[in-house]
Structures are given as C-alpha cells and as structure tokens.
Amino acid sequence: MHTAASPGAAPLGADPLQLERDHLASSRAALRAMREDAESLDLRDVTGTWVSAAVLQRQVEQRIAALADMAHTPLFFGRLDYLHAISEELAEGGKGERFYIGRRHVHDAGGDPMVIDWRAPVSQPFYRASRTEPLDVEKRRRFGYTGGELTAYEDENLSDPAETDTASALLAAEIEKPRVGPMRDIVATIQPEQDEIVRAEIGGTICVQGAPGTGKTAVGLHRVAYLLYAHRERLAKSGTLVVGPNSSFLHYIEQVLPALGELDVAQATVQELVKHVEVRGEDSAEAASVKGDARMAEVLRRAVRSGITLPTEPLVVQRGSRRWRLPTYELAEIVEELTSREIRYGAAGEALPQRIAHAVLLKMEQGGEAPDDRVQDAVARNPQVKAAVKACWPPVDPAKLVHRLLSDAAFLAACAEGILTEEEQAVVLWPKPGRSVRTAPWTAADAVLVDETTDLVRRTPSLGHVVLDEAQDLSPMQYRAVGRRCSTGSATVLGDLAQGTTPWATGSWAEALHHLGKEGAHVEELTKGFRVPEEVIAYASRLLPAIAPGLAPATSVRDAPGSLTIARVSPEALDPAVVEACRAALEREGSTGLIAADARIDALGELLTEAGLPFLDPGTETSAEARLTLVPASLAKGLEYDYVVLEEPAAVVAGEPDLRTGLRRLYVALTRAVSGLAVVHAEPLPAELG
Structure with missing residues (x-):
C-alpha cells in the first residue's frame, strides 16, 4: 500500500x-x-x-x-x-x-x-x-x-x-483521534458491516445488538442522515426522531447530524415524549417494574372503558312540533356495536352522537319526512342526544383516570382483576395520593401510564422514522410509548443486552420488538469493536457469562498493549492514587473521564477541587482548561473518553439493587475508554472479573 x-x-x-x-x-x-x-x-x-x-x-x-x-x-x-x-x-x-x-x-x-x-x-x-x-x-x-x-x-x-x-x-x-468535545461523526471510517445497516431500506425496522465500541450509536445516527438523503420529501412530511436514555447522552451526540448537514431531526428522552404530568415522585424498583409491565396496558384499557354503560331508558328527541322515540334496545345496540369495535375511546365517543342521529333520521323517514345531512348534524347536537351520549360514553381525561387508578384501591382491583395479583396492586398504589392531578406524586413510570391512556383515548401521531438508542433499558410500557411514535413508520433500535442496568431491562430483542410493535424487525449483531482497545474489551468481557451468557464476546481491531492498568492500594491511599491517575491521564492529549459509584461523586468532586483539577459534568463540552469529566456510573452509558479512571469497581457493583445489575453497570464503566483504562481500587475486585 x-x-x-x-x-x-x-x-x-x-x-x-x-x-x-x-x-x-x-x-x-x-x-x-x-x-x-x-x-x-x-x-x-x-x-x-x-x-x-x-x-x-x-x-x-x-x-x-x-x-x-x-x-x-x-x-x-x-x-x-x-x-x-x-x-x-x-x-x-x-x-x-x-x-x-x-x-x-x-x-x-x-x-x-x-x-x-x-x-x-x-x-x-x-x-x-x-x-x-x-x-x-x-x-x-x-x-x-x-x-x-x-x-x-x-x-x-x-x-x-x-x-x-x-x-x-x-x-x-x-x-483513535482524541475525543475532545461532543461525539463526532464516523462518516470517514464506516465499515462494510456498518454501511449495510446505514443504507438498509426505509420500509423495515432494524435492531442492532452492538457490543461496546462497535459504533452502534454512530451507525444509527448515520442511518437517519442516509434516510433523509434518500427519502427527504417523505420524511420531511412525517418527521424523524432520535430517542436517547438521558439529556447528557443527547447533548453528547447532538452535533453529529448537523455536521452531516441534517438540522431538522428532533431528539428527546422517553420521559420528554410522555411529559403529560409533572414528575415529582420516585418509585421503588418493585413498583416501577410492575408499572412498566405490559399487563398494565390491559388494566388501563379496562379503566378507560369502565365508564361505558348501557342505556336503561329510551331516547326522546324533540324536533319542532314532533317527538321521535328511540327504544332502549336500539340505543343499547349502538353502544354495544361501538364497544365491540375496539376503536379509540375518543373517536367512538365522537361517532356515537352521529350513530344515534342516524337512527333518529330513519324514524323520521318512516314517519314521512325527508331529512338530509344537515338535519342529522342538528340531531347529533340536540341536548337530549348529548345527554344520552354523556351518560353512556362519558368523556375521559387520561391524567385524571390514572390518578384515580393509582389512588383508589377498589377501582384498581376492579380493573386489574385476573391481571395483577393483590400484592402487585398494593405495590403500585400511591401511599399518599395527592388530591388532584396537579398535586399527585407522579413518577416517571406513572407518566408512561398516562401516555398509554392518552393513546387509548386518541391516537398518537406517528413519525416516519425513529432511532431508539440504549433500548435494552426500556420497560415494556416504555417500548409501547416509543412504538406509538412510529406505528406507521420504521425504526432503528440500538442497544446491548449486556448493558441493561434497569430492574426491568429486556431479556431478548424478540421480546423488546414485540412490545415496540415491530415483531418482523431484522436483528443485526455487531461484535467487531473499533473504539475500545482489545486489552480493555477482553478484560470487560470476563463479565459476560454472568450478565449476558448468550452473547458472543466482542473483539477489537485495535491492539494497544499497555492500555489497561489495574492498581490495588490501601484504603488510606485510594484518594491520592485516584488523583495521581487523573493527573497521568491529563498529561496525554484528549479527554479523561473519572467514573465512580454514584454515592462517591460528591466526595470525589471535593477531592478534585482540593487537588486543583477542574472537572466537568457529563455531557459538558471539554475545553483546553477542563478536559476531565466526573461521571457517576449511572450516567456513563453511551459516553466515551480517551482515558478513563475507574474508581473502586466493587462500589459500582454494590450501588445497584442486585448483583447482576451491578455487574452490568460495571461492564458499562469498563468499556468507556478509547485509548486507556486505569482501574484504581482498595476493595477486592468482583470475583466475576477473575
């Protein structure tokens, strides 16, 4: 060459x-x-x-x-x-x-x-x-x-x-170019297997299972850019959306598409998509898991339709000097027919007065009159008809309905009978419900329930294409929320089952795609890494048998001897060793991330300040004055740094509710480095690391 x-x-x-x-x-x-x-x-x-x-x-x-x-x-x-x-x-x-x-x-x-x-x-x-x-x-x-x-x-x-x-x-x-600032595009380095995904046809949904460093996020973003180029007019009408796990991640990737000339792609987290109520509370892991379970969709469907009642009296409509009577059984047949069709509750409620008016018009024709469409519209607006509709098919406010469901044990029991156990019902009920929607202790999982209910009442508009990144962490109900946004469009689903760190993390892509409403999606697996050095990814892959036994270990095209160092120190020497590791990393060109258990972040912030090392929050753009970012382990996913200092892996594992989730969180933290990883610890390393 x-x-x-x-x-x-x-x-x-x-x-x-x-x-x-x-x-x-x-x-x-x-x-x-x-x-x-x-x-x-x-x-x-x-x-x-x-x-x-x-x-x-x-x-x-x-x-x-x-x-x-x-x-x-x-x-x-x-x-x-x-x-x-x-x-x-x-x-x-x-x-x-x-x-x-x-x-x-x-x-x-x-x-x-x-x-x-x-x-x-x-x-x-x-x-x-x-x-x-x-x-x-x-x-x-x-x-x-x-x-x-x-x-x-x-x-x-x-x-x-x-x-x-x-x-x-x-x-x-x-x-290997140093990672200073937000994520860059990879347009100059796209590999053949990545290019196949980028240029796949718009009609189908693609799911990319990608090990750390395989470029799955970049592939998803470049796929959006490609689709906008190949189908610009179509997507200009229907819209595109990138869904990420948190605002830090979205800030990190936000310059990729503009660098490729695409300025009109919306970005949001799932919580921003379902922002119908103000989230001010927090669920236990058990409550969030039940609320995120797909069974809640049927509970909500029952709740929405719980107010439908069959008429017990005939309807009498006054028109001029004449009165027209619709028997109780005919009125009931209309309500039952709309109920059986399973159309959106709001659409059925709007159709009901027209159906009733049409039945009244038939009575008029039998009585010798010749009514037209204007008469039918007038009858549909008749006070007697409107009163009958309200009695049979009362309007539903989604937030108020979910508020009632989560605060009224009897109502929840009626809607969840045969679906949720008594224990599960007790878990999802608010201990101290607010008196109104405004004062209710809404949680992130509750907001998703409100979004589901809103869709049951009125259809959610669909976009042309949605990119869903870090998808492995979504609950079934969150998948449904995203799926509604691309019900008539396509999606690119990106994730890594080994990096699932929520209690409800998906067990398989087939399950996730089912909840997303994209069962026929094609699943691609990327195992060749370009970002993480081979020495680092091989070390992190020791965790795979414990956290994702079905996944093949990733390999890397980058052999960088000396990219991994592991130092065990005494407890009293831990802080000085962390500072020294950060100083050593900062002597090199590029960005440095200090990743630690969430509970250690405040103390490490004080330590860095005392040491005279300025640091940034995750997602903040680095500069010549500050190239060190202090990263809670819970926010590390999706981010990357040239050099990573990982403090106390055992504390990262212990900071999660169970061992498997903790090991997955550790796997994420171990795979954020592009050029070098320094592990500094005083406690013994988890046994799963060998």
Missing part, C-alpha cells in the same frame, strides 16, 4: 499532495459560492400566500445553514478512481471517473460535482469495495487531516493483484 508523506515530509514525484490541497481549496471556494447564491435569493416577488412565502423562506434558511463550511471538518475524506465511466445519474452530473467523497455535495459554477455526498450511490464503493469485490474501483484514496488542513493521503490499488491487504494507518488514526 502506498502512503503519502507524513506531515512535514516532502511528497515524492509531482507533489500529488499539493494537487489534493488545491482541489480542497477549490472545493471550499465552490461551497462558499453555493452559500452566497442561496443568500442572494430575493423572495420578495414570490407569488402565493404569506404561508407559502414563509415556508419557502424557511427552506432557503435551512439550505444556507446546511452549506456552512466547518473550518476544522474535512470537506472530503476520500477519493474513488473508477476503472470505467459512471453514468451521469449515479455521478450526480459528473462526467469523469474520479470522485471525491465528502460530507455534502459541492459543485462548481457549471454544475459539475467537485465533492460527492457520502450517501450518494456512487459513494457506496468507498465503504464496500475490497480486493475480492472491487466494485469497478481501481483506486481508493483516504486523506489525513490536522485541524482543517490536508496533511497526508493513502492509496489502495484494488485492481492490482500484486498488492496485499495491510491495515490502513489513516483509518486507524481517524478512529
């Missing part, structure tokens, strides 16, 4: 590196021209309504924002030299055989492409081509950057049988 000169060395021959730098400069100039063209558009004379003008103005503003040139982000990261000409359609207007692959499309003044969007079909061989399947690619070139400057290149001559496969130095350097 031919590699260009490293930064500072003179390239051989006709200075191809300078030619590539010239193309980069020309491409940046072309991008600036594209942005200036968009900024110069005059929309004052655009015909149409003010609404269409406002929509057009917003589209132009989005276009201008998407054309921003990020000075420290490479405009292109690769080049493909094809053996044969590519069609103009696939080449996005290009007529040659050479294409520069980058984060967005850039064309010159004549419309010819200077950089091809990584999502375009012609770019796919950059990720998929190999010596065994070159896909008509003669040469694949990767570029190396320092800051925003192009400093090196590296070629793979895929059509040359004399060349042998060797590891890409630039690819490894990009993967």
